[in-house]
Amino acid sequence: MRSRTRLAHAGRKPSEQFGFVNTPIYRGSTVLFPDTAALLANRGAYTYATKGTPTIRALEEGWSEVSGAADAVAVPSGLAAINLALLTAVKAGDHILVTDSCYLPARIFCDDVLKRLGVETTYYDPRIGADIASLMRPSTSAVLTESPGSQSLEVQDIPAIAAAAHERGACIILDNTWATPLFFPPHEHGVDLAIEAGTKYLSGHSDLLLGLVSANAKWARRLRATYDALAICPGPEDVFLALRGLRTMELRLREAERAGLDLARWLAAREEVARVIHPALQTHPDHALWKRDFSGSTGLFSIVLKPVSQNALAAMLDGLELFGLGYSWGGYESLVLPFDCESYRTATRWAPEGPALRFSVGLEDLDDLKEDLEAGFARLRETSGNGGKD
Numbered sequence: 001m002r003s004r005t006r007l008a009h010a011g012r013k014p015s016e017q018f019g020f021v022n023t024p025i026y027r028g029s030t031v032l033f034p035d036t037a038a039l040l041a042n043r044g045a046y047t048y049a050t051k052g053t054p055t056i057r058a059l060e061e062g063w064s065e066v067s068g069a070a071d072a073v074a075v076p077s078g079l080a081a082i083n084l085a086l087l088t089a090v091k092a093g094d095h096i097l098v099t100d101s102c103y104l105p106a107r108i109f110c111d112d113v114l115k116r117l118g119v120e121t122t123y124y125d126p127r128i129g130a131d132i133a134s135l136m137r138p139s140t141s142a143v144l145t146e147s148p149g150s151q152s153l154e155v156q157d158i159p160a161i162a163a164a165a166h167e168r169g170a171c172i173i174l175d176n177t178w179a180t181p182l183f184f185p186p187h188e189h190g191v192d193l194a195i196e197a198g199t200k201y202l203s204g205h206s207d208l209l210l211g212l213v214s215a216n217a218k219w220a221r222r223l224r225a226t227y228d229a230l231a232i233c234p235g236p237e238d239v240f241l242a243l244r245g246l247r248t249m250e251l252r253l254r255e256a257e258r259a260g261l262d263l264a265r266w267l268a269a270r271e272e273v274a275r276v277i278h279p280a281l282q283t284h285p286d287h288a289l290w291k292r293d294f295s296g297s298t299g300l301f302s303i304v305l306k307p308v309s310q311n312a313l314a315a316m317l318d319g320l321e322l323f324g325l326g327y328s329w330g331g332y333e334s335l336v337l338p339f340d341c342e343s344y345r346t347a348t349r350w351a352p353e354g355p356a357l358r359f360s361v362g363l364e365d366l367d368d369l370k371e372d373l374e375a376g377f378a379r380l381r382e383t384s385g386n387g388g389k390d
């Protein structure tokens with residue numbers, strides 16, 4: 001089956017739902033057993049809601065199939081998915097390698113919680129490739145990757161890093177939120193545990209928080225056991241909405257790809273823009289790697305502006321009517337986010353020539369989006385002309 005067909009059918013069993021096309025929202029905690037023998041043996045498809053409901057299982061089975069995984073679990077947020085994957089792989093006394101380009105809250109989990117549990121973290125340059133071997137110790141049990149990286153969008157050589165990690169018995173974890181399994185099938189590329197913040201493109205509507213972790217055959221049991229022990233199950237409405245999002249995810253991603261590339265090229269031609277950071281553009285330093293491993297790009301990319309005052313930047317952003325200022329991404333509405341990685345990176349230097357902005361392109365008409373930005377650039381120029389005094 002091709003991916004669109006798979007998205008339309010994965011995780012659905014109408015015959016178990018009186019013929020209804022979609023698995024409904026099962027709310028509940030208690031599951032009744034038919035008799036004492038079944039209860040004592042804890043026998044049955046469902047035994048208690050922290051261990052699964054038909055709604056949650058539909059999403060997990062669907063996601064597992066779409067990801068080419070042996071199993072998948074659903075958790076209440078993308079960050080919970082990162083934390084669960086790390087907790088699945090480590091024990092006290094271990095050392096882990098984490099990409100310097102990772103989602104910032106994951107770093108806080110490593111530096112605070114994992115440190116307290118006796119796990120040491122070393123951050124590495126996302127472009128390290130096979131040289132990751134030089135950072136590995138006998139105690140290195142996990143390598144966390146994220147490709148492209150948060151905000152700065154470095155593409156990682158996942159197959160090379162996976163090969164080096166596996167040679168030394170370490171678990172390779174990938175935050176695959178940007179590409180999704182549709183544009184980067186993680187387990188085919190050697191990933192053991194793959195993370196998706198379903199809050200982004202799986203939802204597509206900025207109306208829920210959800211995370212998923214998928215595992216290959218080697219890690220599936222350990223993932224499920226850790227998940228069951230932590231009982232971090234998502235709420236039924238969120239899971240239902242994610243299942244709805246799953247059916248249209250490829251259509252939305254293809255549109256995000258088209259609109260993202262169009263807007264990125266338009267921005268690259270603007271005189272106010274120093275450079276555009278989009279892996280699918282030839283100007284991206286890792287474009288060759290992206291081309292080798294990915295089958296598509298999405299609607300999230302960054303730009304660096306030529307140097308301007310903070311006032312001029314604020315004048316540009318504050319007057320935008322269509323682009324919202326806010327965190328998260330992957331919804332139907334466009335967003336822009338000023339960012340600066342310099343304050344927290346430790347293995348690499350982030351020193352852009354001017355202010356950096358991250359764009360998430362939504363489903364609005366591109367001409368309207370360009371007009372909104374055009375007016376923003378006019379305010380930027382005007383305020384710069386005043387020496388940034390306004």
Ligand SMILES: *Cc1c(COP(=O)(O)O)cnc(C)c1O
Pocket residue numbers: 076077078079080082103146150175177178197198199200209210211328
């Ligand atoms: C947003 C995001 C997360 C976290 O997802 P939440 O559901 O907001 O917790 C994790 N990784 C990446 C790359 C993200 O962009």
